[in-house]
Amino acid sequence: MFTLIGRICFVLFIAIMAKKSFSYENDFAVRAGFSYAQSSFNSLEDKSSPTGEEIDREDSRSYGVQTSFSYKWGRILGGLESRILLGNAADLAFNDDNQTITGEGSIRTVDITPFIQFNTKTFKIPGKIQQFFTGINISPWFGYMKFGPSWMIQSIELDKFNVAEEFREDHKLTYESIGFNLAFGIEEDTPYKDMHPVFLEISGAIYESFKVSLVDKSNSQEINILGSRDAKQDIKTFTLVLTIGMILF
Amino acid sequence: MSSLSFANNANSDSFSLGGLENLKSQPTELPALPKKVQYQRKSNYYYTYIDREHTFEENINNLAAIYAVTWVVYPLTQPSTVKEKGSLENYRKNFGQLVFDKDEPFWNWFVHPISGSQLFLFYRARGYSRSDALTMSFISSTLFEFTVEIYTEPASVQDLYQTPVLGSVLGLGLEKLSLYLLNTGNVLGKIIGHAINPSTLFWFYEGKVKLIPQVGKDKAGLNVHIDW
Structure with a gap:
């Protein structure tokens, strides 16, 4: 998966050859799209077991939605974006208060990223590719790169786990993390945003946890935080996200 | 040359055929048009949004x-x-x-x-x-x-x-x-809408447009009334 996404990134980078970027200007826009994400936990360091054997952990796959609210000045955009991702992890292993929790379960992720985006000039899809998609009116496109600091909260609910005391089935762990998000994408260059231009984006984000809370969720309407503590480096997350969406208004 | 005239008024919706008597096969009588007015859903308002500066x-x-x-x-x-x-x-x-x-x-x-x-x-x-x-x-x-x-x-x-x-x-x-x-005009649609x-129910809603048809001699029009 990572190899495929890497290749797509490379192709997008090559494809971003330029003329001029038009589209709407000096206006707000709301984008929304569907996302597929693949995440590795603790993959930055935790590659081997205490016995020295290399661990091949299964990545977490998740699906969700991405929204953003931005303002465009010429070829630069500034705004806020957020993703909500729901997924399952089969091979979780992380530290909590000096004990290792292993297990499988579900992960809910919400991140918020203030970003700056730089658009390239407009380019056109080569004629041969347009011919392949006969009947579809292919607009000019522009490429973009955007980045910004990112804050994320992960709620981990374990179905099967190996841990002593305290942690119960109606408990969940929530990790708050901070990191950095970098994205590359292409977007249709339509004269008006009301034509709902489509975008395709690949982003990579690295996070490091800074706080963990144990939460009693037995009453879904009124959660009870049982305890919180600093959790520096408990969980490191690397996430690749593929998003396709459009400008809504 | 035969002629075909069409009469349509509020009291009777029917065709009257003239000059067709000499045709070999007589045309069958066309069924009367349904009284459309009777079946139309009446709605005094059209619901929309009208953007303006504030x-x-x-x-x-x-x-x-x-x-x-x-x-x-x-x-x-x-x-x-x-x-x-x-x-x-x-x-x-x-x-x-x-x-x-x-x-x-x-x-x-x-x-x-x-x-x-x-x-x-x-x-x-x-x-x-x-x-x-x-x-x-x-x-x-x-x-x-x-x-x-x-x-x-x-x-x-x-x-x-x-x-x-x-x-x-x-x-x-x-x-x-x-x-x-809301613009379907039926009751269920309005309730759910x-x-x-x-x-859309309150006085502050500015997109409720009143449509008043105006028909006169040699003219027909629609008066659009918007309150804000």
């Missing part, structure tokens, strides 16, 4: 109105939370605080976006464009998070973003669906 005073008045409503609605919709967790001490402690809340999806992905969608639809009803309605919703929900909800809990990062943005995405869908239903977009 003065600074109007913006302040609209924000103030919503802000006042939130002070009433919050304790009414969550009495147990306000009773158990609410206090002036908490208000002072939470003032200016910003946290990631740990709420369950019911709140973050259901209640807050629905609240945001109704905020968006209120500002749309007041004649704001979609982008302006989102901006006003953002200001309103930020005021709520930082000055009302802190009576019980600190302001939440997710709520600050998701209430206006997810709310406006949901609001856009509700706007389109409600207009479609008003239920999912209650702002």
Whole structure:
């Protein structure tokens, strides 16, 4: 998966050859799209077991939605974006208060990223590719790169786990993390945003946890935080996200 | 040369055929046209949204109105939370605080976006464009998070973003669906249309257009009447 996404990134980078970027200007826009994400936990360091054997952990796959609210000045955009991702992890292993929790379960992720985006000039899809998609009116496109600091909260609910005391089935762990998000994408260059231009984006984000809370969720309407503590480096997350969406208004 | 004349008046909808007697096979009599008027759904109004510019005073008045409503609605919709967790001490402690809340999806992905969608639809009803309605919703929900909800809990990062943005995405869908239903003219459509977009029921809704047909000698027209 990572190899495929890497290749797509490379192709997008090559494809971003330029003329001029038009589209709407000096206006707000709301984008929304569907996302597929693949995440590795603790993959930055935790590659081997205490016995020295290399661990091949299964990545977490998740699906969700991405929204953003931005303002465009010429070829630069500034705004806020957020993703909500729901997924399952089969091979979780992380530290909590000096004990290792292993297990499988579900992960809910919400991140918020203030970003700056730089658009390239407009380019056109080569004629041969347009011919392949006969009947579809292919607009000019522009490429973009955007980045910004990112804050994320992960709620981990374990179905099967190996841990002593305290942690119960109606408990969940929530990790708050901070990191950095970098994205590359292409977007249709339509004269008006009301034509709902489509975008395709690949982003990579690295996070490091800074706080963990144990939460009693037995009453879904009124959660009870049982305890919180600093959790520096408990969980490191690397996430690749593929998003396709459009400008809504 | 045969002639075909067509007569249609309010009392009888029928064809009268003249000059066709000499044809070899007589045409069969055409069935009478249904009295369409009888089957039409009558609607005095057309529901839409009319975007316009607003003065600074109007913006302040609209924000103030919503802000006042939130002070009433919050304790009414969550009495147990306000009773158990609410206090002036908490208000002072939470003032200016910003946290990631740990709420369950019911709140973050259901209640807050629905609240945001109704905020968006209120500002749309007041004649704001979609982008302006989102901006006003953002200001309103930020005021709520930082000055009302802190009576019980600190302001939440997710709520600050998701209430206006997810709310406006949901609001856009509700706007389109409600207009479609309201303009069908049938009772069920109107009930559901008003239920999912209650702002269309109130006096402040500016998109209720009255259509008055005007028919005179050699002319026909439609008088469009808009109040705001």
